[in-house]
Amino acid sequence: MSEPISTPLPESFADLSGYVDAWAKPTFRERYRQRMDSPQAALVAFYQALLPRMDAITEHLNQYAPGEVPAADLPLYFLACSFMDIAAAVEIYEQPDVPLGLEWWRPELTECRTALDA
Amino acid sequence: MAAQPDFTHASPGLDTQPVPYYPYYDEDFFQQEIDRIFRRNWLFAGRESDLPQAGDYIVKSFPPLKASVILARQQDGSIRAFYNVCPHRANRVEISECGHKNRFVCSFHGWSFGLDGKLKHVPDEQAFFDLDREARSLKSIAVDSWLGMLFVNFSPEPPAPLGEWLGELQHAFDGYPLPQMTTMLKIRTEVKANWKMVMDAFLEGYHVVQLHGQSAGDAFTSKENPWGHLNSVRLYDRHKSLSMYGNPGQSATPAAELELKYQQVATYAPIQGDRYQQSHQTRWNDFPPGVNPDRRDDWAFDIHLLFPNCSFYTANGWSVTQCYWPVSPETSVIEATVYAFQPTSVAGYIGFEHTKSMIFDVALEDLSTVERAQSNLRAGAFDSMVLSDMEVVVRHSHHVIRELLEQDV
Ligand code: FES
Ligand SMILES: [Fe+2]
Numbered sequence: 001m002s003e004p005i006s007t008p009l010p011e012s013f014a015d016l017s018g019y020v021d022a023w024a025k026p027t028f029r030e031r032y033r034q035r036m037d038s039p040q041a042a043l044v045a046f047y048q049a050l051l052p053r054m055d056a057i058t059e060h061l062n063q064y065a066p067g068e069v070p071a072a073d074l075p076l077y078f079l080a081c082s083f084m085d086i087a088a089a090v091e092i093y094e095q096p097d098v099p100l101g102l103e104w105w106r107p108e109l110t111e112c113r114t115a116l117d118a
Numbered sequence: 119m120a121a122q123p124d125f126t127h128a129s130p131g132l133d134t135q136p137v138p139y140y141p142y143y144d145e146d147f148f149q150q151e152i153d154r155i156f157r158r159n160w161l162f163a164g165r166e167s168d169l170p171q172a173g174d175y176i177v178k179s180f181p182p183l184k185a186s187v188i189l190a191r192q193q194d195g196s197i198r199a200f201y202n203v204c205p206h207r208a209n210r211v212e213i214s215e216c217g218h219k220n221r222f223v224c225s226f227h228g229w230s231f232g233l234d235g236k237l238k239h240v241p242d243e244q245a246f247f248d249l250d251r252e253a254r255s256l257k258s259i260a261v262d263s264w265l266g267m268l269f270v271n272f273s274p275e276p277p278a279p280l281g282e283w284l285g286e287l288q289h290a291f292d293g294y295p296l297p298q299m300t301t302m303l304k305i306r307t308e309v310k311a312n313w314k315m316v317m318d319a320f321l322e323g324y325h326v327v328q329l330h331g332q333s334a335g336d337a338f339t340s341k342e343n344p345w346g347h348l349n350s351v352r353l354y355d356r357h358k359s360l361s362m363y364g365n366p367g368q369s370a371t372p373a374a375e376l377e378l379k380y381q382q383v384a385t386y387a388p389i390q391g392d393r394y395q396q397s398h399q400t401r402w403n404d405f406p407p408g409v410n411p412d413r414r415d416d417w418a419f420d421i422h423l424l425f426p427n428c429s430f431y432t433a434n435g436w437s438v439t440q441c442y443w444p445v446s447p448e449t450s451v452i453e454a455t456v457y458a459f460q461p462t463s464v465a466g467y468i469g470f471e472h473t474k475s476m477i478f479d480v481a482l483e484d485l486s487t488v489e490r491a492q493s494n495l496r497a498g499a500f501d502s503m504v505l506s507d508m509e510v511v512v513r514h515s516h517h518v519i520r521e522l523l524e525q526d527v
Contacts, residue, residue: 028474054376058465066464077464084471087373088479092332099332101482107307109478113300113460115467 009076010060016053016079019046023082024075028111031078035086035096036104047090050083067118077115125351125510132353136502137516139495142312148447150523155426156182159356160262160269160283162428162441163189165301167266168216169197173233176216177202181451182313182444183272187259188212188222190233197263199270200235200256211256222256231256264288266297267430267439286354287422290408296437299457303474305481307452311492313427313444314515316452319488320429320440321421321515323348323362324508329483333476338418340365345508349412353514356425356522360511361411364418373472381461381469408432423511425518435459436473448492454481 009017022038023046025031035043050057057080061069069077089096097104126132141147163178175190186202188211204211209226221238223230230239235256243249260271262280271277281288309316319325326338326346338346349361370378409432410417419433431438440454456477461467505513 028471028478032475032478051372054468058380058468061464061468064464066461066467069464077468080468081471084373084377084468085475087371087472088333088475091371091373092335093479098479098482098486100486101479102307102485104482107305107478107481107485109474110304110306111302111474112304113302113467115461115464 009079010073012060013053013057013076016049016076019049019079020075022046024078025082026074026078026116028081028085028109031082031085032104034082035089038086038096040089040095043086043089043096047083047086050079054080054083061115065118066115069115074116124507125348125353126507126513129353129510129514131521132510132513132517136504137513138502139500141516141519142315142492143447143495145447147523148312148444151426151444151519152182155519155522156180156444157272157274158277159426160271160277160280160424162424162439163187163199163261163268163270165266166197166263166268167297167301168268171218173218173220174216175212175219175222175233177212177214178270180270180272180443185272186210187270188256189261189268189270190235192233197261197268198234199259199261200231201259203257204229205237205254205256206240265291265294284424285357286352287357287359287408287424290359290411291406291432293406294409294432295459296457298459299437300460301455302458302460302470303456303477305452305454305456305478307481307485308445309450309452309485309488310448311450311488312448313442313450314519315488315492316450316485317423317427317429317442318509318512318515320442320484321360321423321511322509323360324506325487329487330480333480333483335369335371336365337368338363338365340367340416343416347508349414349417351510352411353510356518357423358425358511358514359408359411359420359422361414361420362418364416366416377469377472379469380463380465381473423515452485 009020022034025034057076061073061077064070093099126134161180164176168176169189169191172191172193172195175188177186177188179186187199188202189197189199191197202211204224204226206224206227206229209224211222211224211231221230221232228241229237232238235258237251237255240246240249260273260277262269264280264284269280323346326334343363346363349363352359409420419431422430422432424430427442429440435458437457438454440452443451443453445451458470461470
């Protein structure tokens with residue numbers, strides 16, 4: 001599950017390609033780890049780049065049914081998921097982790113359904 | 119003096135005295151909880167939809183009973199449950215977590231059992247002495263379902279039926295669409311704290327303003343209700359329900375707005391949820407009586423504690439079960455499962471991703487205090503805690519458990 005994704009983004013989202021290596025990660029845990037490992041400035045930059053593009057991304061991905069997103073478009077889906085996963089760090093906490101919270105790696109989160117499932 | 123409404127004084131049997139610490143660590147008290155409470159009540163095991171077809175099974179462990187259980191869908195559609203213990207020499211019969219089989223085969227010496235638990239085949243059976251095949255089948259455990267939720271009961275005597283045990287709650291959710299909701303995610307956490315320490319931390323609403331001050335924003339408080347006082351509380355013999363206040367005028371962050379737009383539901387928002395209601399033709403008045411029982415627009419969600427340890431959340435479009443499993447007096451396992459209507463578009467899943475991360479962040483907040491508090495109980499500073507009216511559910515839990523343990527066996 002942790003293979004790096006090297007597929008480029010669809011052409012109309014080329015402006016976001018600089019974020020693929022860090023953020024197009026296929027699981028919540030990997031995305032959350034990236035949030036924890038990123039300086040706040042990187043989270044803010046990613047957030048600001050993605051926020052105005054979210055509607056275009058979801059519109060693009062909505063041409064496919066869940067479970068049928070082609071491999072070439074998965075990095076875009078994972079970027080959008082990362083945006084949702086890091087938003088609180090920018091909008092609420094103003095730091096990557098939850099202040100005074102339990103160590104983030106202790107709860108085991110199982111994703112039972114994602115857009116990869118039919 | 120407590121503010122209105124005074125839930126504590128309104129509840130017969132509850133006093134307003136400090137509540138002692140020792141039930142959070144005492145070994146003898148703990149053992150009695152296991153023997154007299156966990157072994158004698160219905161315990162949440164999963165959902166019927168986890169094993170939809172004949173031959174489907176799940177394996178679930180119950181730490182307080184030191185037991186692993188197989189739940190299997192039978193050919194006639196019913197579900198049976200068995201101890202996952204080989205009647206030969208105690209090996210664990212099924213080691214996967216779920217799957218589909220016609221029979222279970224023990225990996226030690228190859229005894230095999232049907233879906234119904236009956237002993238089917240014993241290799242070299244003639245070498246045994248008067249083997250009683252009936253008595254050496256998988257040992258069954260009572261199992262029953264409610265709202266598509268499965269409960270097992272380890273009681274040595276035949277237990278009271280599930281419906282009777284649910285009491286006032288039995289029909290309170292008739293029509294609630296939990297069976298139509300999909301299991302979206304699970305979170306399992308081991309903590310160094312007594313199971314009640316964790317349950318109490320999740321059940322009362324007093325902590326929301328401080329502990330979730332940033333993450334909850336103005337979702338549970340308003341100018342009219344600055345402390346987020348509960349809409350209502352219902353305290354029963356063993357179970358209880360509470361309804362959380364939700365601020366109809368709450369603000370939303372840009373990501374929360376996107377969550378709503380893509381997924382058509384905001385996790386805590388009654389008014390924003392209206393859009394969701396419209397798309398699903400639901401109105402408060404169509405809800406079963408146990409969901410938003412006060413029929414208030416300023417409602418967030420309800421929590422129903424199915425005694426002893428399963429919190430069942432009802433809300434507009436999502437549900438949660440969260441079980442607090444004792445492992446030892448000062449260690450527990452917390453298992454939360456989140457249910458929602460399955461997204462019908464990729465955008466819906468992207469919306470749910472915000473719900474997911476918010477649930478995770480808030481869980482890190484909720485779990486942050488329990489080990490710190492647990493580790494302080496025997497410092498000698500205090501030996502009891504004072505509880506406000508907002509924490510009446512905590513007082514009720516301690517009251518119910520104490521009463522049960524004081525009863526003659
Ligand atoms: S222990 Fe299972 S067959 Fe021997
Ligand atoms: Fe909380």
